[in-house]
Amino acid sequence: MSISVKLEAFDGPLDLLLHLIEKNKIDIFDIPIVEITRQYMEIISQMETKDMDIMSDFLLMAATLLRIKSKMLLPAEVNEEGEEEDPRAELVERLLEYKTYKYASYELKDLQVDAARLLYKEPTIPDEIADYHEEVDIAELLGDVTLAKLQNIFRSVMKKQIDKIDPIRSKFGRIEKEQISLPERMAYIEEYAREHHRFNFRRLLEEQADKMMVIVSFLGILELMKVGRLKIVQENIFDDIWVTYAEQPQTA
Amino acid sequence: MKLSELEAVIEAILFTMGEAVELDRLAAAAGQDEDTCRRVIRNMMDKYAGEDRGIQVIELDGAFQMCTKPSMYESIVKIAHVPKKHVLTDVLLETLSIIAYKQPITKLEIEHIRGVKSDHPVNKLVEYNLVCEAGRLDAPGRPILFATTEEFLRSFGIESLEDLPVINPEKIEDFKLEAEEEVQLELDI
């Protein structure tokens, strides 16, 4: 399938997912996660955007899809009531919520068209009345606001502003798109795997531990695993993930 | 004051002000209590509904404003300069509908529902005066809460937030049924 899409054409990763679900005529409550993930990855791998903000949101969803995909391959987890948990449940809920507001926005659009037919009149208050300027009682307005309170407010505003600065995102400007391209990262990982034969997933990330690199590396490893270049072993949950290079491509 | 005089006063005030006037200010100016004032206005609204009238009074969250009837639009645009409305893109409409239904809501919650950064659409909606700040959430970081404005009600012809179109759960259910009826691709794992 050849897809040429501008990512900016979608309002976000959920919009893109809904588009894929509708295009494939899929039941939202039974999403074929493997196929949808494949189509989703294909689209984002072709994306032309250089906007890191847009790209990171789409990559985050890619990671979520891959996580669901990997969970689907494992025996189903059982919740407290002893029912099997569907790894897709949370995503379905988000998609439905998003779709609800999308639907509501169409209704609003219709309302707006009707409401635009009502016309209003500028105020025509006689000058001598308009000139009446009501004195605002500043003492009453300020009430119990003291300088100390004002200072506190300013402090908390400035603290919030510092909180907002994400040291990773704030450095995005310096990252070239090429540095996190998936194919290149895959080539690097494959080369690294050929050299080291068996290595720890954590090791691979130590040198380049920014968020985007973690996501792309993870995607790269999953892709290489899919085409049979790598094998991945994790003994227990939360254990280190061991990656082994497969000399001969295996069937996935 | 006689009822007819009261109607005249309210008509004159709404005409002069042009914008929405809160009930308490109308009542104070007319020297009446709010209940009486509201009853009079409702009565006037019925009269304006008559076919020989081109104007009407609408209610916006407890305030009242005079405007033309929708059926007058074609005749008026022939002669009057009609101010251009901001064109809302799908992104803006989508963000606005989330704020309208979930208000007061933080930017983070909006972003969670949309799955994308939403600074730009939220700022645009604030700029268009469709959305305003409504205090801060009492939570770590004290994030800004956003809510819709009177201009939002006016722009969408809604009397109060309770009159927002009901997002019909059945409609959503329909989406589900449609999807089920359609042929499933052989894609399942």
Added chain:
Amino acid sequence: MKLSELEAVIEAILFTMGEAVELDRLAAAAGQDEDTCRRVIRNMMDKYAGEDRGIQVIELDGAFQMCTKPSMYESIVKIAHVPKKHVLTDVLLETLSIIAYKQPITKLEIEHIRGVKSDHPVNKLVEYNLVCEAGRLDAPGRPILFATTEEFLRSFGIESLEDLPVINPEKIEDFKLEAEEEVQLELDI
């Protein structure tokens, strides 16, 4: 067009225009000849004369205008004088604190600190005379600078801005460190 419909159209046009409209323009917009149009308007003028109406149509040298009746003047003065409730909201206080400590400051810088459009709070503070314009920044677009007023100093009982409580620079450093630690925690793999 029925007579009643014609009346409605003329009422709507005169309302929207606000100013005097020449008979020929009215007639053209209503799709009628001038004589018919004039007759209809004269008839409307009689109706408006009723005691339950606060507005009227007046003729000015062959043009017609909608306006309030002279007897309504007192009521209109009253509405303009009904005191509005003024509240110093959190949004206003926050904006005021930023201007107080960072003055002179442009609106853009305020918006950058607050993370949201701030026309409304800045305008309100200017209206309340707590903040005023203080020249323009020597930068592209020459944006307006805002500063606090003498009224601000008087209200807080201080003689000059130097008397504002000092924000300890070490405190700011602490915030920075805290914030960085928090982000680091989130990123730990």
